[in-house]
């Protein structure tokens with residue numbers, strides 16, 4: 001058994017998928033973004049669950065992740081690679097009609113020559129540079145892509161035309177994103193006049209679905225909302241004030257639980273843990289929990305984090321170690337070795353949210369989630 005367990009709530013996932021579907025038109029395809037091991041939830045566990053809820057389009061970052069999806073997905077699914085393709089996976093991608101972003105003419109040429117040899121068709125999504133300046137074809141290169149595609153219609157199918165916004169989760173970026181939308185529209189028009197008819201035009205991530213619900217085109221690529229978290233605090237506040245609601249429509253899918261490995265008494269006046277960051281100002285009862293930064297429990301939670309044991313909150317004391325951290329349980333006499341410790345999640349009355357972690361450690365929820373050790377078992381619960 002592992003020293004902790006991640007629970008994946010099926011009903012929370014269903015709730016969030018229903019919520020996302022309520023935000024988009026029925027004609028719009030929901031592509032489930034499951035990069036970063038499904039934001040720490042586990043690709044292998046999430047794909048079958050998502051398919052149960054009729055989500056069959058999966059966007060991943062790399063060909064490595066695409067292969068994981070392929071292993072567990074059941075019929076009628078689509079895999080879209082938004083980022084990296086390792087050269088050893090190129091044949092596999094072509095043989096299995098895996099879709100992929102194209103943002104570099106040489107990559108397209110290389111894949112094209114392989115497809116020709118195999119007499120197979122490439123399923124590409126042309127990524128347009130609209131202002132993020134990360135990946136995507138700049139306007140000056142559009143015509144070159146178009147020519148290559150039009151000259152090889154038997155081997156290239158333009159499945160999509162797409163872009164990504166540089167921070168739709170914050171009003172700070174509003175003007176920049178608006179400019180991106182203008183460039184994207186220009187690209188759509190231009191490609192169409194050049195006889196390229198992409199099946200799916202797409203640009204919206206979670207934040208864009210929330211901020212620009214009428215600009216979803218044919219597909220949305222939604223990650224964070226599925227897992228029951230908001231792209232940013234700002235996007236949450238904007239949503240609840242727009243719809244004048246005061247409850248969070250999302251439910252967190254993931255909880256993380258460990259247990260007490262040992263308990264000991266520390267005399268008043270001693271330092272606890274490495275160095276002198278924590279002084280026992282009174283006689284202190286210390287519980288050790290076999291989880292640390294090596295499993296994704298951030299070191300930034302040193303002397304700051306909270307855990308739930310026996311339906312009460314306790315403070316993390318001293319520094320988080322690689323494999324262990326300590327909590328002050330002086331106030332409770334009934335806690336014993338092996339008692340459950342909730343790191344993220346809720347008890348009968350209390351809750352430790354992932355976003356509270358983020359506030360304390362100045363990390364994005366995306367960051368905390370994707371760092372949770374992939375070897376921790378994921379158990380699916382109701």
Ligand SMILES: *Cc1c(COP(=O)(O)O)cnc(C)c1O
Pocket residue numbers: 033035082164204205206207221222223224225231
């Ligand atoms: C991660 C990612 C998304 C999904 O972002 P969320 O904010 O999690 O919805 C969409 N598109 C691209 C290109 C991405 O990299």
